[in-house]
Amino acid sequence: MATTAMTPAASAYRAGLYEWLTTTDHKKIGILYLVNSLIFFFVGGLLALAVRTELAMPGIQFFKEVVYNQLFTMHASFMLFLFVIPILAGFGNYAVPLMIGAPDMAFPRINALSFWMLPLAGILMATGFLTNGGAAAAGWTSYSPLAEKAYSGMGTDLWIVAVILIGTSSILGAINFLVTIFKMRAPGMTMFRMPIMVWTMLVTSVLVLLATPVLASALIMLFIDRNYGGHFFDPATGGNAILWQNVFWFYSHPAVYIMVLPAMGIVSEVLPVFSRKPLFGYKAFVFATAGIGALGFSVWAHHMFTTGSVYLPFFSLMTFLIAIPTGVKMFNWIATLFRGQLTFSTPLIFALGFVSMFLIGGINGAFSAVVPVDFAIHDTYWVVAHLHYVLFGGSVFGVFAGVYYWFPKMTGRMLNEGLGKVQFVLMFVGVNLTFFPMHQLGLVGMPRRIADYSSAAGWNDLNLLATVGSFIIGASMLPFLWNVFISLSSGKPAGDDPWEGNTLEWATSSPPPPYNFDRLPEIRSERPVFDLRHRPRPESADLQLAAEASAAPESAGPAGHH
Amino acid sequence: MTSSTTAMTTEHGAAAHARGGISNPILGMLLFITSEVMFFAGLFAAYFNVRAAGPIWPPLEFADKLHIFPLVGPATVLLILSSFTCQVGVWAIRRNDRRGLTRAIAITVILGATFLVMQAIDYTSLYAEGLRLDAGPFGSTYYTLTGFHGAHVLGGVIMLSVVLYRSLSGQFSAAHHDMVEATSMYWHFVDVVWIALFSILYIL
Numbered sequence: 182m183a184t185t186a187m188t189p190a191a192s193a194y195r196a197g198l199y200e201w202l203t204t205t206d207h208k209k210i211g212i213l214y215l216v217n218s219l220i221f222f223f224v225g226g227l228l229a230l231a232v233r234t235e236l237a238m239p240g241i242q243f244f245k246e247v248v249y250n251q252l253f254t255m256h257a258s259f260m261l262f263l264f265v266i267p268i269l270a271g272f273g274n275y276a277v278p279l280m281i282g283a284p285d286m287a288f289p290r291i292n293a294l295s296f297w298m299l300p301l302a303g304i305l306m307a308t309g310f311l312t313n314g315g316a317a318a319a320g321w322t323s324y325s326p327l328a329e330k331a332y333s334g335m336g337t338d339l340w341i342v343a344v345i346l347i348g349t350s351s352i353l354g355a356i357n358f359l360v361t362i363f364k365m366r367a368p369g370m371t372m373f374r375m376p377i378m379v380w381t382m383l384v385t386s387v388l389v390l391l392a393t394p395v396l397a398s399a400l401i402m403l404f405i406d407r408n409y410g411g412h413f414f415d416p417a418t419g420g421n422a423i424l425w426q427n428v429f430w431f432y433s434h435p436a437v438y439i440m441v442l443p444a445m446g447i448v449s450e451v452l453p454v455f456s457r458k459p460l461f462g463y464k465a466f467v468f469a470t471a472g473i474g475a476l477g478f479s480v481w482a483h484h485m486f487t488t489g490s491v492y493l494p495f496f497s498l499m500t501f502l503i504a505i506p507t508g509v510k511m512f513n514w515i516a517t518l519f520r521g522q523l524t525f526s527t528p529l530i531f532a533l534g535f536v537s538m539f540l541i542g543g544i545n546g547a548f549s550a551v552v553p554v555d556f557a558i559h560d561t562y563w564v565v566a567h568l569h570y571v572l573f574g575g576s577v578f579g580v581f582a583g584v585y586y587w588f589p590k591m592t593g594r595m596l597n598e599g600l601g602k603v604q605f606v607l608m609f610v611g612v613n614l615t616f617f618p619m620h621q622l623g624l625v626g627m628p629r630r631i632a633d634y635s636s637a638a639g640w641n642d643l644n645l646l647a648t649v650g651s652f653i654i655g656a657s658m659l660p661f662l663w664n665v666f667i668s669l670s671s672g673k674p675a676g677d678d679p680w681e682g683n684t685l686e687w688a689t690s691s692p693p694p695p696y697n698f699d700r701l702p703e704i705r706s707e708r709p710v711f712d713l714r715h716r717p718r719p720e721s722a723d724l725q726l727a728a729e730a731s732a733a734p735e736s737a738g739p740a741g742h743h
Numbered sequence: 744m745t746s747s748t749t750a751m752t753t754e755h756g757a758a759a760h761a762r763g764g765i766s767n768p769i770l771g772m773l774l775f776i777t778s779e780v781m782f783f784a785g786l787f788a789a790y791f792n793v794r795a796a797g798p799i800w801p802p803l804e805f806a807d808k809l810h811i812f813p814l815v816g817p818a819t820v821l822l823i824l825s826s827f828t829c830q831v832g833v834w835a836i837r838r839n840d841r842r843g844l845t846r847a848i849a850i851t852v853i854l855g856a857t858f859l860v861m862q863a864i865d866y867t868s869l870y871a872e873g874l875r876l877d878a879g880p881f882g883s884t885y886y887t888l889t890g891f892h893g894a895h896v897l898g899g900v901i902m903l904s905v906v907l908y909r910s911l912s913g914q915f916s917a918a919h920h921d922m923v924e925a926t927s928m929y930w931h932f933v934d935v936v937w938i939a940l941f942s943i944l945y946i947l
Contacts, residue, residue: 287767287771288767288771352775352778355774355778356771356774356775356778357771359770359774360767360770360771360774363770364764364765364767364770365767390774390777390778390781391777391778391781392781393778393781394778394779394780394781394782394784394785395781395782395784395785395788396785397782397785398782398783398784398785398786398789399785399789401887401891402786402789402883402887405876405883405887406883409876409877410875410876410877410883411876411877411883411887412793412877412879412880412882412883413789413793413880413883413884413887418879419879419880420793420880420883421792421793421796424788424789424792424793427788427792428785428788428789431785
């Protein structure tokens with residue numbers, strides 16, 4: 182008895198657009214998350230190109246400082262709040278119920294609500310561009326007093342409301358993931374048989390649940406400051422600007438793990454499949470993930486070293502400690518690849534991009550944790566280099582690994598491998614051309630968030646190089662879009678399990694039916710589909726056992742399996 | 744074989760997932776309350792930060808104002824009492840006593856609404872005394888903390904009213920009353936927040 186018979190439910194799908202607008206199916210909601218997030222990724226990317234265009238040469242060429250401030254603020258806000266966080270939640274939405282053998286999320290209608298808040302919030306945030314003062318321009322960190330009434334207009338109010346909406350969406354999503362993971366696992370799917378992707382979503386959801394409400398309260402206090410004469414954060418009226426930084430980073434540091442842990446989960450699914458080996462050190466990886474989550478709450482003040490009001494040794498030490506679980510993961514990934522039978526398909530290539538780029542982002546991050554070094558490089562382009570190596574070199578490569586890995590499952594068709602490799606090469610070259618020079622720019626003192634710099638500063642060549650790189654990144658999206666466009670209609674049919682995967686989503690059809698599974702394989706390890714493929718006994722004996730099982734369901738334990 | 748592999752022979756489906764323990768809606772409510780705790784933690788952190796920065800707390804001009812309103816004590820008693828009446832309702836429906844549930848929840852709704860009315864009167868008199876949202880850090884923190892608590896009481900009263908309506912139309916039984924349990928948990932949480940707020944604003 183290796184599979185379990187189920188009664189297929191009646192088709193739950195209605196036709197066309199109406200179905201997509203009203204769906205409560207986690208797979209369709211997951212795809213909606215992905216599409217919506219990618220739209221904001223492209224818009225945010227265009228804003229980044231505008232920023233890089235202005236910085237290509239010294240002097241103000243295209244955008245005045247006022248506009249420039251809006252450009253980089255909205256670039257970061259779109260990328261963080263409307264792209265990275267939601268797209269990873271989208272992968273979680275699509276994959277988690279399938280991976281644990283559940284028919285859907287625990288609360289399907291709340292799931293739909295979580296999604297539909299996002300486009301609403303995105304539009305709200307973007308309408309800032311239409312107001313008199315322009316869009317939010319205080320940076321995505323919205324430090325006081327820059328974000329107070331005196332220095333910023335209605336765009337900031339719209340930004341605050343939008344981010345609260347996005348936070349609410351995240352919290353509802355996190356509750357949904359946690360209940361789904363704790364309560365909806367298929368029989369046999371114990372916690373330590375769950376795919377790593379599910380573990381990373383679990384830890385991410387705990388981070389969202391505990392950190393995001395603090396951001397909501399901070400934003401509400403900022404809103405009260407701005408609109409009802411509150412005195413929380415403005416020093417001029419008796420408030421405390423450092424208080425804002427504390428509550429903001431109490432959310433936003435855990436948030437950087439919210440932005441990368443699920444991408445680590447994707448990579449940890451991809452590497453074993455394309456190395457033909459189990460993930461090295463499964464339990465160590467799980468504990469490392471939990472460790473990153475726990476430590477993530479004790480390092481927020483490392484963003485505030487130069488304020489002079491935080492206890493430097495503690496926060497520096499805790500920041501270094503995070504390098505340990507992260508190093509464990511890096512070791513696990515490399516050990517998984519070691520002596521594996523690698524097939525260099527697009528998901529693996531993007532996953533390797535993640536591992537190598539994230540390594541750089543981790544090392545320059547640990548470097549920044551040294552207090553005296555941080556005093557020198559704080560608010561310089563070094564920080565911009567670091568965060569982009571983690572978020573673009575890390576998360577975005579993870580996102581594309583996930584897109585290439587699960588596109589066949591979502592659509593039933595393969596993406597084109599050749600175009601995928603062209604995209605990867607352009608992206609990899611572009612990322613390093615753009616962000617590596619920023620290390621040097623930071624070390625020689627170029628501050629972040631400036632629209633102009635002196636041509637005598639010696640920053641011209643590296644800035645031009647970074648701008649060229651950014652346009653290569655932009656160009657890398659063209660083969661991707663073309664690839665999706667042609668593959669949707671004429672891609673190679675995928676079949677149920679094109680990659681010979683390990684986890685349960687590969688045990689159902691592509692795309693899966695509304696209720697996910699006609700049959701579930703027996704779950705005896707964290708690789709149930711691998712087990713199914715490499716069963717020791719011939720198929721006929723299995724059928725015979727299945728017949729016995731249906732005759733006497735209680736007594737038909739799989740006694741012959743071990 | 745272990746019990747987990749024997750379980751493979753059961754029918755797969757939604758029912759198969761609902762294995763013992765806490766139900767999905769109640770776990771969801773507990774997680775939601777966890778996030779609410781963190782939300783208030785942010786507000787409390789701001790309060791203590793501002794308070795620690797002020798030389799005298801409450802500021803001299805408001806030192807006697809908070810105590811001129813004699814109803815805040817009774818309001819606190821009523822809210823604490825409402826937690827007990829709410830729990831009586833939960834115990835009633837666990838015994839399948841729908842009438843008892845309806846009676847207890849009706850009393851709870853009245854107590855919650857009374858608390859809100861008292862808070863409104865409190866606000867009016869404080870406002871007249873010059874303690875406003877824009878009256879320095881004290882006014883900002885006072886109204887933000889009590890205001891968000893009041894909003895949560897309002898949310899709780901609305902949820903309790905839905906419970907009352909559903910109870911009157913006989914939708915709950917000893918086997919099916921997740922919403923009653925979940926609403927009651929939320930109501931206790933709102934009560935505990937008020938006890939903390941009352942302590943830091945009026946006693947400490």
